[in-house]
Amino acid sequence: MTMAQRIKLTTPQAETEISVGENLSAGLRHLEPLPVLLVDERVMLLHGKLFDTFPAVLIPSGEQHKTLQTVERIYRELVRLEVDRSSLLVGIGGGVATDVAGFAASTYMRGVRFGFIASTLLGQVDASIGGKNGVDLDGYKNMVGVIRQPAFVWCDLSLLTTLARREYVTGIAEVIKYGAIRSREFLGYLEDRIENLLTLDNQVLTEVVTRSVSVKVDIVQQDEFESGTRRLLNFGHTLGHAVEREYGVLHGEAVALGMVLAARLSHALGFLPADGVSLLESLIARSGLPVDRKIDPGQIYEHIRKDKKKSGDIIHFVLLDRPGNAFIREIPLDELKQMLHDLC
Incomplete structure (x- = not known):
């Protein structure tokens, strides 16, 4: 993994290490136990070489799929993959994918350890940070959810290069x-x-993501x-x-x-x-x-x-x-x- 900026989010319940840098996804192979990935389907299409050697469940792209029905399907896939409370789940994608993955991980078997790889700018500076995980209900945003912190968040700037303008x-x-x-x-x-x-611009982008994350971390640590x-x-x-x-x-x-x-x-x-x-x-x-x-x-x-x-x-x-x-x-x-x- 390349050198990255690191910020720690510490709450009474957990500690999250947040990394900002390039090519962070390569670090998946160093995780123990072998992670099960919950991956946005478009991210898998664009970056499959990074992720297709791991057991994975695909999350449909788009806000319309941020639903309890999607989470139920993920639960069934986790059962099929024999995921248990000793497993590690990694949600990969933008805000929809990490919200859904975090909610599934937080509620499956009453909670499985999880982390995120954020692949969009919005996900990196906001959605993946702070422990809010959930889904929409009848079109109303984030009406069903939990607050549970991930073990880590990797803001992989390299993934932004394929993001639509x-x-x-x-x-x-x-x-x-x-x-x-x-x-x-x-x-x-x-x-x-x-x-x-x-x-x-890599220098500006790194600075902007790091500073944005730092502001959110400071606020969340005061009022989780x-x-x-x-x-x-x-x-x-x-x-x-x-x-x-x-x-x-x-x-x-x-x-x-x-x-x-x-x-x-x-x-x-x-x-x-x-x-x-x-x-x-x-x-x-x-x-x-x-x-x-x-x-x-x-x-x-x-x-x-x-x-x-x-x-x-x-x-x-x-x-x-x-x-x-x-x-x-x-x-x-x-x-x-x-x-x-x-x-x-």
Whole structure:
């Protein structure tokens, strides 16, 4: 395995070693016991030479397969392969694959040791980090799941070279989110180097993934089970998940729109100056992500009413008071409904 950046995520229940670098997947042959792979079918098609010598279960590509039915099929395959509690499972793919693999591993035989190889930018900077594993239910995001940390996460930058352009760009939304909620300096770094990031410049890519992971690790270590600080990671996601469900856009595209709307709402409420909104909109647009879309506020509100971040008649909404600093405000749903009509 090549030299990699390493970050440790430590919680009371577990420790995860996260590695960022090139050609990390070659390290599979050194794992003990011999791992059983849960691999996104497209990743296997593109990178089969790395993975086809290991026992494997394929995970269908696409958010539409992030379901209990997919997990049930995986369970049956694990039984066929005689996987038991002494086994090691490795989920390989983007956010859908690692969410599904982590949930299957966490619940099969009440928990089997597992790790991840993240193959997309979104997976590397967000989905594979922090222990959230789960599936959608009737189209609603991550409604069934657990929080259980993987033993390791390998962010293999080499796998990004075969990622479709649109899929790569969608991951940049989560990168921008980290700057928006935690670091004005990181936002400045992204402003100066966004073109390098878009061309997969290795030095910039390594720095961006490592810094993004470090922000998430810091937050998760403070609040593993999302009772407070971890909610900051939902910036752009309350509205984003609703947009994703209603319009079928990619997750990062929906989060980008959600961040723009959340920034505009922060300004409308008197928290975020106008130049802060402009900074975020400009960076998102330069990344190739959407900043405007015709949105039906009534439909978006109906989806938010079923969001898992809702608590009774209020929702924990993440706002900005300046670029690089976020806070959580409880907003009554009836007030949010009016705000959405004003924004959209």
